[in-house]
Amino acid sequence: MNNELFLKILKEFLAKMGYGEDLIISQKESADEKIFEIEVPEAKYLIGEKGSNLTSLEFLVKMICQKQNIDTRKIFIDINNYRKERIKLLKETARLAAQKAVLTKEIVVLPPMSAFDRKIIHTELTINPNIKTESEGFAEERRVIVRPNF
DSSP states (O other): OHHHHHHHHHHHHHHHTTOSSSOEEEEEEOSSOEEEEEEOSOOHHHHOGGGHHHHHHHHHHHHHHHHTTOOOTTEEEEETTHHHHHHHHHHHHHHHHHHHHHHHTSOEEOOOOOHHHHHHHHHHHTTOTTEEEEEESOGGGOEEEEEEOO
């Protein structure tokens, strides 16, 4: 029931933004999350720079749903596989940073990134006993530090 309401609200919200006719929304579900995948020809405005518009879209739709008592904690939106590809890139960046930290025995400082992106990096590297990660900085300048664990 909640999924259908979320989908209805998402479609209405996108229609009001002018994306009604040319989009396809599919749902993928796993044990711990539900992803609404949107396919649209012109996605750059919906995604925004570094996914900022996608993050805002997800936030706004979730807020509307929460006002109607829909639990949105494990519901996510992806547009043209942007988030999926971004996660793959972040995981690879994390692995390369860990390799560099271990090989050079020096700290590796990653560029500033969103809380979502930092969480992906931290989660990916928790399984590596040879390194430690921490976030440093404030607001837009917050970044992940990868340290060798020797």
